[in-house]
Amino acid sequence: MRSMLFVPGDSPRKFEKASQGNADALIIDVEDSVVAEKKDEARKLTLAMLKDRRGPHQLYVRVNALDTGMTLVDLAAVMPGVPDGIVLPKSQGGDDVRQVALWLDAFEAAAGTKVGLTRIVCVATETAGSIFGLGTYRNCSPRLAGLMWGAEDLSASLGATEKASAGVFHSPYRLARDLCLMAAAAAEVAPIDTVYTDIDNLAGLEAETRAARRDGFSAKALIHPKHVDIVNAAFAPTEAERTWAEKVIAAFADNPNAGTLRLDGQMIDKPHLRAAQKILGQS
Numbered sequence: 001m002r003s004m005l006f007v008p009g010d011s012p013r014k015f016e017k018a019s020q021g022n023a024d025a026l027i028i029d030v031e032d033s034v035v036a037e038k039k040d041e042a043r044k045l046t047l048a049m050l051k052d053r054r055g056p057h058q059l060y061v062r063v064n065a066l067d068t069g070m071t072l073v074d075l076a077a078v079m080p081g082v083p084d085g086i087v088l089p090k091s092q093g094g095d096d097v098r099q100v101a102l103w104l105d106a107f108e109a110a111a112g113t114k115v116g117l118t119r120i121v122c123v124a125t126e127t128a129g130s131i132f133g134l135g136t137y138r139n140c141s142p143r144l145a146g147l148m149w150g151a152e153d154l155s156a157s158l159g160a161t162e163k164a165s166a167g168v169f170h171s172p173y174r175l176a177r178d179l180c181l182m183a184a185a186a187a188e189v190a191p192i193d194t195v196y197t198d199i200d201n202l203a204g205l206e207a208e209t210r211a212a213r214r215d216g217f218s219a220k221a222l223i224h225p226k227h228v229d230i231v232n233a234a235f236a237p238t239e240a241e242r243t244w245a246e247k248v249i250a251a252f253a254d255n256p257n258a259g260t261l262r263l264d265g266q267m268i269d270k271p272h273l274r275a276a277q278k279i280l281g282q283s
Contacts, residue, residue, distance in 0.1 A: 001190065003022070003235075004024065004221050005025070006029050007029065009028050009029050010041055011045075012048070019055055022232060023057060023228045024219070024232075025058040025084070028060070030042045030064065043073075043078065047078055050083055059083050060083060060121065063078075066090075066099065075103055083118060086100060086104070086118060089123045090126045090127055091124050093136035093140075094137050094139075094140030097140045100120055101120065101143045123150045124147045125176040126152075131176060134183035137189070139187075146192050147192065148180070149176055149194050150194050150195070152195075152197075190219055192218070193209070193220040196223075199223070199226075202230055205230055206233075242280065244279075
């Protein structure tokens with residue numbers, strides 16, 4: 001999964017448009033993109049969207065945060081549509097995942113669907129306190145599928161006046177990004193890069209996505225359909241990377257008992273093999 005496109009839960013029109021694109025996943029949102037007066041309507045429309053699946057996209061629902069008291073109501077409304085996953089905003093750590101997982105257990109058991117089917121992705125850096133919970137996601141639940149970092153709400157939590165200059169995040173946000181990446185790697189789940197908000201700056205989007213892939217992120221959240229193809233292409237391996245990966249895999253296939261090998265004048269070992277397999281989608 002490379003691209004996760006947010007779609008407002010109260011807009012079937014935008015869902016229809018997003019469904020015609022190439023995003024790997026759509027996140028139907030009943031949190032920030034829906035005003036309080038329209039939450040109930042958005043829950044009903046979201047259920048209808050889930051039941052009207054089109055194309056190969058995975059369908060996630062971003063529910064309201066646990067501290068709003070609305071999370072359980074959101075889940076009760078959308079789980080009959082059997083979403084592929086739930087996005088939990090403002091997550092504080094593994095205990096929040098365990099709470100949502102317990103509710104999902106109950107909804108799936110009551111519906112007679114396979115218990116454990118619905119995955120959870122946490123937006124894990126939206127408050128100052130959440131940063132200190134990043135180390136608690138490891139082994140918290142088999143449902144956990146990814147950790148996403150976000151800067152918008154974190155900025156408000158910190159009382160900051162600016163997040164970035166000339167397209168470069170300031171240090172608190174780079175710290176949150178890097179710690180989220182490491183937490184996801186430690187938990188063995190997908191690290192997901194934050195949204196790019198300068199909608200018409202497509203060159204900036206491509207550069208930020210390539211930097212995310214370079215550092216280890218495997219997907220990016222998106223807020224506009226025209227970002228999808230650029231992000232998908234940026235996460236694709238280059239020809240040079242494919243050629244290198246194929247050579248590494250072939251070298252170890254020819255020498256299955258070797259721990260280290262010499263390839264093009266460079267020493268390679270098992271971590272290089274794992275990296276090559278990842279590039280070619282073999283892991």
